[in-house]
Amino acid sequence: MSFSSKIFVRGLATSAKQWSPIKTVTIIGSGLMGSGIAQVAASTGHKVTVVDQTQDIVDKASASIKKSLSRVVKKKFPDDPKAQQTYIADTMGHLTLQTDAVSAVKSADLVVEAIVENLDVKRKLFATLDEAAPQHTVFASNTSSIPIKDIAVATKRGDRFGGLHFFNPVPMMKLVEVIRIPETSEETYNALEAFGKAVGKKTVQCKDEKGFIVNRLLVPYMVESIRLAERGDASTRDIDVAMKLGAGYPMGPFELLDYVGLDTIKFILDGWHESDPTNPLFQPCESLNKLVKENKFGMKTGEGFYSYDK
Ligand SMILES: CC(=O)CC(=O)SCCNC(=O)CCNC(=O)[C@H](O)C(C)(C)COP(=O)(O)OP(=O)(O)OC[C@H]1O[C@@H](n2cnc3c(N)ncnc32)[C@H](O)[C@@H]1OP(=O)(O)O
Numbered sequence: 533m534s535f536s537s538k539i540f541v542r543g544l545a546t547s548a549k550q551w552s553p554i555k556t557v558t559i560i561g562s563g564l565m566g567s568g569i570a571q572v573a574a575s576t577g578h579k580v581t582v583v584d585q586t587q588d589i590v591d592k593a594s595a596s597i598k599k600s601l602s603r604v605v606k607k608k609f610p611d612d613p614k615a616q617q618t619y620i621a622d623t624m625g626h627l628t629l630q631t632d633a634v635s636a637v638k639s640a641d642l643v644v645e646a647i648v649e650n651l652d653v654k655r656k657l658f659a660t661l662d663e664a665a666p667q668h669t670v671f672a673s674n675t676s677s678i679p680i681k682d683i684a685v686a687t688k689r690g691d692r693f694g695g696l697h698f699f700n701p702v703p704m705m706k707l708v709e710v711i712r713i714p715e716t717s718e719e720t721y722n723a724l725e726a727f728g729k730a731v732g733k734k735t736v737q738c739k740d741e742k743g744f745i746v747n748r749l750l751v752p753y754m755v756e757s758i759r760l761a762e763r764g765d766a767s768t769r770d771i772d773v774a775m776k777l778g779a780g781y782p783m784g785p786f787e788l789l790d791y792v793g794l795d796t797i798k799f800i801l802d803g804w805h806e807s808d809p810t811n812p813l814f815q816p817c818e819s820l821n822k823l824v825k826e827n828k829f830g831m832k833t834g835e836g837f838y839s840y841d842k
């Protein structure tokens with residue numbers, strides 16, 4: 533990988549300059565995570581193209597980014613409506629939303645994939661993008677649970693491949709896990725880390741192991757909470773109250789399950805169970821399976837462990 537010039541990306545959101553070789557970013561998938569990553573990348577001065585499957589989906593993503601920005605600016609410029617409008621317009625001005633992934637990667641320095649948590653679908657996408665993207669383009673997956681090396685094999689650019697794992701809601705959560713596989717070059721790793729910092733996040737490094745750091749601890753905790761409720765030891769409401777007031781967590785486990793998406797949690801648990809079937813932490817979870825079967829994915833569908841106004 534080589535970049536013609538080193539540039540500084542000035543964070544609209546931060547006053548400090550953070551050096552990064554990445555200036556043009558394509559995000560594939562404009563759901564919860566893709567739209568959040570696009571927002572923070574655009575608001576820190578990157579040129580961002582966001583891709584999803586239909587115009588209707590990208591229109592919804594655009595509306596959700598604007599809504600999130602309007603919340604950000606209220607905090608950032610509390611008494612300055614003009615600065616609020618300028619910030620939103622500047623950020624939206626850095627964003628293009630479209631449905632064609634192939635044309636979207638033609639001039640990308642970095643492609644971040646944030647589509648459904650399914651290995652076959654991710655591999656198919658990356659194989660197509662590998663043919664279309666320039667030589668220097670770095671690929672990264674935002675997967676929650678799939679080994680990066682298993683996705684990277686679909687491409688011929690293992691040296692320019694890594695993991696960039698953001699957290700939900702991206703504009704608020706200050707962490708990015710940066711994952712390298714044995715093939716990842718030093719230059720690629722440094723570029724991914726620099727990008728994480730340039731979008732205003734603290735980066736941590738982790739091996740390409742199940743769930744990296746956060747999900748390896750958080751997902752078993754959430755699933756154990758479901759099992760605790762299934763045994764009738766306590767109600768979902770009381771478990772949530774207990775973990776917020778007794779452990780200082782900002783959300784209880786059931787609130788967080790609904791917030792992350794029960795479909796995503798099931799994809800994670802099923803994948804881990806398949807690759808490590810005897811691990812008691814990864815055993816299938818009846819209530820989770822039932823809700824997903826009923827298309828109750830949590831906040832995004834209006835119902836999960838709790839009900840929400842859509
Ligand atoms: C599955 C994976 O692979 C990995 C994961 O992501 S795991 C999930 C990790 N995430 C978490 O654990 C989230 C835990 N929850 C929290 O940290 C907090 O509850 C939270 C930051 C989400 C919300 O904060 P809160 O104080 O509890 O609630 P809330 O009143 O809704 O928000 C406070 C402010 O935060 C900001 N905010 C919250 N969500 C926002 C968003 N999506 N965009 C922009 N601003 C937002 C707003 O300024 C908001 O104020 P307004 O409501 O006046 O706009």
Ligand SMILES: NC(=O)C1=CN([C@@H]2O[C@H](COP(=O)(O)OP(=O)(O)OC[C@H]3O[C@@H](n4cnc5c(N)ncnc54)[C@H](O)[C@@H]3O)[C@@H](O)[C@H]2O)C=CC1
Nearest residue numbers: 561562563564565566584585646647648649675676700792
């Ligand atoms: N939900 C969460 O809290 C977190 C999720 N992740 C990971 O991020 C990824 C995305 O998750 P979410 O944003 O929650 O999912 P989501 O369901 O909100 O969004 C996924 C989007 O990808 C689109 N998509 C699917 N296949 C596509 C394709 N071939 N081309 C273009 N777009 C496609 C869908 O239309 C959808 O809009 C997953 O790998 C997930 O594990 C990572 C961190 C946190």
